[in-house]
Amino acid sequence: MTPLLLSAYTATTCLGRGLDATREALRSGRSGLVPCAFETVQLDTWMGEVAAVDAQKLPKSLADYDCRNNRLTQMGLETDGFAERVREAIARYGKTRVGIFLGTSTAGILQTELAYRRRDPESGALPDDFHYRTTHNSFSLAEFTRDYFGLEGMAMAISTACSSSAKVFAAAARQLELGSIDAAIVGGVDTLCLTTLYGFASLQLTSAQPCRPYDATRNGISIGEGAAFALLERCNQPAAGSILLLGTGESSDAYHMSSPHPEGLGARMAMEAALRSAGLSAGDIDYINLHGTSTPANDAAEGKAVSALFANRVPCSSTKGATGHTLGAAGAVEAIICALTLTDGFMPGSPGTENVDPAITVDYLLKSRDGTVLQALTNSFGFGGSNCSLILGVAP
Amino acid sequence: MSRPLTAWIEGIGFLAPGLPDWPTARAVLRGEQAYENAPSVLPAPSILPPAERRRASRVVKLTLAIGLEAAAHAGADVATLATVFSASGADGHNCHALCEQLATDDRQISPTRFHNSVHNAAAGYWGIATGAMAPCQVICAYDASFGAGLIDALGQVVLDRQPTLLIAYDSEYPEPLFAKRPVPDVAGVALLLTPERSERSLASITFRPDTTAAEPLTDAALEALRVSIPALRALPLLQKLARCEGGKICLDYLPPMQLSIDIECC
Numbered sequence: 001m002t003p004l005l006l007s008a009y010t011a012t013t014c015l016g017r018g019l020d021a022t023r024e025a026l027r028s029g030r031s032g033l034v035p036c037a038f039e040t041v042q043l044d045t046w047m048g049e050v051a052a053v054d055a056q057k058l059p060k061s062l063a064d065y066d067c068r069n070n071r072l073t074q075m076g077l078e079t080d081g082f083a084e085r086v087r088e089a090i091a092r093y094g095k096t097r098v099g100i101f102l103g104t105s106t107a108g109i110l111q112t113e114l115a116y117r118r119r120d121p122e123s124g125a126l127p128d129d130f131h132y133r134t135t136h137n138s139f140s141l142a143e144f145t146r147d148y149f150g151l152e153g154m155a156m157a158i159s160t161a162c163s164s165s166a167k168v169f170a171a172a173a174r175q176l177e178l179g180s181i182d183a184a185i186v187g188g189v190d191t192l193c194l195t196t197l198y199g200f201a202s203l204q205l206t207s208a209q210p211c212r213p214y215d216a217t218r219n220g221i222s223i224g225e226g227a228a229f230a231l232l233e234r235c236n237q238p239a240a241g242s243i244l245l246l247g248t249g250e251s252s253d254a255y256h257m258s259s260p261h262p263e264g265l266g267a268r269m270a271m272e273a274a275l276r277s278a279g280l281s282a283g284d285i286d287y288i289n290l291h292g293t294s295t296p297a298n299d300a301a302e303g304k305a306v307s308a309l310f311a312n313r314v315p316c317s318s319t320k321g322a323t324g325h326t327l328g329a330a331g332a333v334e335a336i337i338c339a340l341t342l343t344d345g346f347m348p349g350s351p352g353t354e355n356v357d358p359a360i361t362v363d364y365l366l367k368s369r370d371g372t373v374l375q376a377l378t379n380s381f382g383f384g385g386s387n388c389s390l391i392l393g394v395a396p
Numbered sequence: 397m398s399r400p401l402t403a404w405i406e407g408i409g410f411l412a413p414g415l416p417d418w419p420t421a422r423a424v425l426r427g428e429q430a431y432e433n434a435p436s437v438l439p440a441p442s443i444l445p446p447a448e449r450r451r452a453s454r455v456v457k458l459t460l461a462i463g464l465e466a467a468a469h470a471g472a473d474v475a476t477l478a479t480v481f482s483a484s485g486a487d488g489h490n491c492h493a494l495c496e497q498l499a500t501d502d503r504q505i506s507p508t509r510f511h512n513s514v515h516n517a518a519a520g521y522w523g524i525a526t527g528a529m530a531p532c533q534v535i536c537a538y539d540a541s542f543g544a545g546l547i548d549a550l551g552q553v554v555l556d557r558q559p560t561l562l563i564a565y566d567s568e569y570p571e572p573l574f575a576k577r578p579v580p581d582v583a584g585v586a587l588l589l590t591p592e593r594s595e596r597s598l599a600s601i602t603f604r605p606d607t608t609a610a611e612p613l614t615d616a617a618l619e620a621l622r623v624s625i626p627a628l629r630a631l632p633l634l635q636k637l638a639r640c641e642g643g644k645i646c647l648d649y650l651p652p653m654q655l656s657i658d659i660e661c662c
Contacts, residue, residue: 125575142537146650156537180551195498199505202504257520383520384519386519
């Protein structure tokens with residue numbers, strides 16, 4: 001593909017709001033995980049909660065969108081000057097020429113979970129103040145963003161579970177390549193809710209301790225939440241130091257709904273496709289941000305795939321011990337983390353992980369390390385066997 | 397500036413209330429057969445092993461039915477096809493059951509219900525059933541879901557130069573969500589899109605953005621389907637294809653943006 005410029009980007013997770021909080025935490029090895037105390041949830045697990053999400057007030061004209069997921073969407077958009085950069089792009093290109101491609105797994109389903117506690121005792125009806133379209137529906141964050149900026153062009157939500165907001169980069173890149181838009185707001189937002197907390201617990205995929213990706217004793221995920229965005233544009237001569245999307249690769253496991261292909265076959269196909277798309281070979285990658293959920297099956301399968309392609313020559317880490325698994329936001333969060341490694345010259349470690357699983361033969365970083373990264377690859381894999389790898393680079 | 401988004405249609409799959417498959421829909425859209433409203437009929441998915449077949453949800457049966465119909469129509473090998481799924485919602489019955497249980501004191505939900513709750517559940521079962529390891533996209537754009545799916549599918553066909561199967565579909569919620577989102581029944585349309593014309597091509601379609609209103613269907617019952625089930629916003633396109641008529645039509649997308657489609661029949 002023709003490289004695309006990330007002309008603005010931002011990430012908000014339990015590590016804090018924006019790039020500075022994120023880079024400080026990743027460099028120092030700080031984790032944002034805390035024992036789960038979300039809403040009325042009673043589970044022996046840890047979580048990555050974003051502070052002060054519910055203090056966000058949506059504009060009055062967009063009141064029907066009010067829910068935790070859109071509050072976090074607005075919070076993310078209004079961080080690191082991202083919304084300003086979007087408005088400048090709209091002024092430059094026009095409101096029909098800026099597309100929206102956002103990933104989520106559960107959008108604002110928490111709003112429906114809460115509404116089901118307030119059903120009419122006679123009729124069973126949901127309360128009048130519950131708005132399905134603008135909160136629960138998977139498109140709600142994309143429609144909110146479109147209305148927030150007064151945009152009139154194409155918009156879509158991509159919902160492939162935990163690969164959602166990696167795949168948005170690929171979908172937006174296609175439309176930019178075709179010239180059907182001039183800029184794209186890409187990203188992902190997912191927020192804590194009962195469905196995912198109790199759901200992953202029902203699959204015995206949550207850990208009672210903070211998650212520890214690639215550790216020999218890893219035993220499950222810590223669920224997090226997050227909002228991460230990038231503004232993508234075509235750019236013939238990017239300024240030195242600019243962050244570029246160089247390649248995207250997508251594949252399907254065709255294996256199982258909630259377990260990865262045991263040999264990591266789909267994961268390997270996605271990484272190979274991303275390398276092809278970028279015109280790079282495995283030796284060109286300086287850092288890999290792993291999917292690394294900290295389940296026994298995911299890390300083993302991904303480790304096999306990474307090892308098969310890169311042997312143990314490329315430093316890699318999962319940052320989910322710091323952020324938790326932000327599910328549908330993870331792809332975008334981790335793409336932005338890759339952007340930080342490219343601009344700042346460091347590779348993040350893996351808070352929580354103590355003893356790397358000896359069965360996985362990759363160069364796994366326990367601690368943050370300084371080093372020049374010119375090209376970084378990030379993996380995102382989801383339920384249903386949906387895989388996506390992205391390659392980001394820095395303009396010379 | 398913009399490259400035209402053009403693809404050839406080689407196969408069509410269809411299922412809607414009163415219209416169990418594309419040949420029936422085609423006859424009705426050609427005016428050869430009267431439309432009779434009836435609940436959607438979902439065939440048992442023979443491609444799944446017997447145990448999975450019994451457990452398959454309505455959206456899984458729906459997407460397998462229309463996807464396999466379109467692929468068979470084109471004589472394509474489903475194991476090789478890239479796919480774009482687009483739906484305005486996930487499995488409504490499963491979602492209701494989860495929300496109902498999470499509102500009680502017993503929140504120990506079933507793990508199967510949980511993994512079936514993801515928006516890409518039908519796409520996941522498609523992969524397991526067909527063995528397709530090609531890229532699989534899963535989109536939601538509420539009422540604009542057909543258009544969003546078509547835009548991404550055309551993009552893949554034009555850039556990646558490979559056949560891509562678009563599967564746009566919707567299903568109903570039970571009460572109390574039905575009152576908030578009254579999609580009446582399951583329905584969907586599948587189009588096998590290819591980058592080159594072949595002896596199997598039925599028509600070519602070229603998409604451009606527009607702001608023209610979609611023209612209502614003259615049959616009131618079909619028009620009711622078009623406006624009540626998001627995937628069936630495609631009906632004006634399907635009517636042209638059924639009648640082997642070229643020309644330009646407009647499909648509803650995301651106001652004020654509409655999809656203008658030029659159709660050339662083969």
